[in-house]
Amino acid sequence: MTMKLTPKQERFCLEYVKTGNASEAYRCAYDADRMKPEAVHVAACRLLEKAKVALRIDELRQAIEEEAIADAKARQRWWTQIMYDETAELKDRLKASELLAKAQGDFIERREVSGQGGGPVILKIGDKDIDPEALGW
Structure with missing residues (x-):
């Protein structure tokens, strides 16, 4: 990301991704002890609306998803x-x-398929019967 976040904004993003609660993330990142719950909620929502904060949250979520899937x-x-x-x-x-x-491809499973009575397999496409051997299969 090219835009820098303040340390508090970064902490907010980390806490938000961890808890999923914007108000709780705001309380962890900022000095909100004297703020009313409504004021914390408004401040947290404003932070979420900032483009650089939203982009960072998306980055963090993608990183978590990538780590969660084993390659x-x-x-x-x-x-x-x-x-x-x-x-x-x-x-x-x-x-x-x-x-x-x-x-690692150490086992190769092979199956032999034959048609009725051990004969060739006949493909039916629409109302036509096609012999795969005639096609070079």
């Missing part, structure tokens, strides 16, 4: 930890090694 490397790292964990049950270690192998 492929994180999953593989976790499965590897379980696979080597000697305190884990053997079935869990085996499942972790299987999932890790599948994720």
Whole structure:
């Protein structure tokens, strides 16, 4: 972000993302002990309307969402930890090694499909029967 926030605005954004309550976030970031609840609410709403504050809140929310979703490397790292964990049950270690192998493409599942009576598969498109072998499939 190119616009700088004051330390209090940054704290407000962090608290708002954490609690979801603008008034509570305002009380944490600013000296609001002597303010009436209505005044705190108005001040918090005004802060939320500032473009740079709203952009920072969006940034923080996106970062939280990205951290919450494990990517492929994180999953593989976790499965590897379980696979080597000697305190884990053997079935869990085996499942972790299987999932890790599948994720890395070590297993290729192949299935053979045939048509009626073991013959070729006939595709039906509309009212026409099409032999995939005639198409080079």
